[in-house]
Amino acid sequence: MNAIVFDHVSKHYGDVLAVDDLSLAIEPGKTVALLGPNGAGKSTSINLLLGLLKPTRGTVSIHGRTSDQAVRAGEMGAMLQNGALIPELSVKELIDLVRRLYPRPLGLEEILKLADLTDLAGRRANKLSGGQSQRVRFALAIAGAPRILLLDEPTAAMDVESRLRFWAGMHDYAADGRTVLFATHYLEEADEHSDRVIVIAKGRLAADGTAAEIKAAAGGHTVSFALGDQPAAGLDRLPEVTVVEVVAGTATLHTTDTDATLAGLYRGTTLDVRELKVSGADLEAAFLALTKES
Numbered sequence: 001m002n003a004i005v006f007d008h009v010s011k012h013y014g015d016v017l018a019v020d021d022l023s024l025a026i027e028p029g030k031t032v033a034l035l036g037p038n039g040a041g042k043s044t045s046i047n048l049l050l051g052l053l054k055p056t057r058g059t060v061s062i063h064g065r066t067s068d069q070a071v072r073a074g075e076m077g078a079m080l081q082n083g084a085l086i087p088e089l090s091v092k093e094l095i096d097l098v099r100r101l102y103p104r105p106l107g108l109e110e111i112l113k114l115a116d117l118t119d120l121a122g123r124r125a126n127k128l129s130g131g132q133s134q135r136v137r138f139a140l141a142i143a144g145a146p147r148i149l150l151l152d153e154p155t156a157a158m159d160v161e162s163r164l165r166f167w168a169g170m171h172d173y174a175a176d177g178r179t180v181l182f183a184t185h186y187l188e189e190a191d192e193h194s195d196r197v198i199v200i201a202k203g204r205l206a207a208d209g210t211a212a213e214i215k216a217a218a219g220g221h222t223v224s225f226a227l228g229d230q231p232a233a234g235l236d237r238l239p240e241v242t243v244v245e246v247v248a249g250t251a252t253l254h255t256t257d258t259d260a261t262l263a264g265l266y267r268g269t270t271l272d273v274r275e276l277k278v279s280g281a282d283l284e285a286a287f288l289a290l291t292k293e294s
């Protein structure tokens with residue numbers, strides 16, 4: 001059974017259509033990035049999963065149950081974009097308070113370790129930096145050992161070092177067969193930290209696959225060379241080429257398979273190819289192409 005299912009889900013806020021007929025299914029044990037620009041509908045989708053919002057149309061299910069049932073059963077943990085911490089309590093007291101609310105919580109020491117808070121355990125919540133507070137929110141999200149963990153832009157306030165440690169903790173948590181869905185607009189985070197990337201734009205599904213598949217589908221690879229005065233005719237018919245650009249005597253071929261395009265260029269044309277450059281797939285280019293189209 002799938003961990004998460006959106007079945008033709010739409011969500012309106014008055015006139016604003018935030019999620020538009022979204023259908024997708026996520027298998028248990030996967031770490032999935034929900035990638036999209038500002039206003040794409042990422043937070044709305046997470047709030048729909050948590051049952052904090054109800055769909056205008058369609059259904060959301062978690063392990064075959066409604067969101068409310070899954071939340072009540074302690075199956076879901078979430079780290080949302082904001083959420084105040086109780087200022088008078090220490091990090092350790094706060095985490096212990098929350099973990100005791102669950103039937104089968106993680107151990108206190110384990111939570112502190114996964115969230116990289118062992119050294120800050122005695123610090124009061126109102127004496128934490130923005131990035132440290134984010135780590136406490138992560139600790140509270142995993143305290144009940146939820147099978148599904150939802151993270152809404154979890155690294156927003158973190159510096160580079162904190163991000164690295166955060167992702168290490170997230171991977172350790174996910175390694176036990178748990179399902180993680182995280183929203184981000186950082187392409188490199190989606191690329192590095194997920195098994196699957198779901199791209200949404202304007203509330204609709206723009207792409208769904210591994211980062212490598214998305215790059216390939218959007219033609220993120222390029223082959224470029226100095227064309228000079230030679231004719232560009234026929235370059236668009238080379239194998240796997242999706243777009244040809246010729247600017248100031250340089251031809252750039254966007255392709256889904258650089259090997260096939262190069263073979264066609266050398267074997268199938270008589271062009272004098274100089275200053276050849278082959279660039280790897282670029283998720284940023286793919287992302288821009290995908291979100292622009294939709």
Ligand SMILES: Nc1ncnc2c1ncn2[C@@H]1O[C@H](COP(=O)(O)OP(=O)(O)OP(=O)(O)O)[C@@H](O)[C@H]1O
Nearest residue numbers: 013016018036037038039040041042043044045185
């Ligand atoms: N409470 C609300 N009332 C009215 N419109 C809203 C509300 N919350 C969100 N929206 C609108 O719904 C759309 C989707 O917003 P959402 O917050 O889900 O996007 P997001 O992908 O999480 O964006 P961001 O990356 O900026 O956090 C946007 O157009 C937003 O302005």
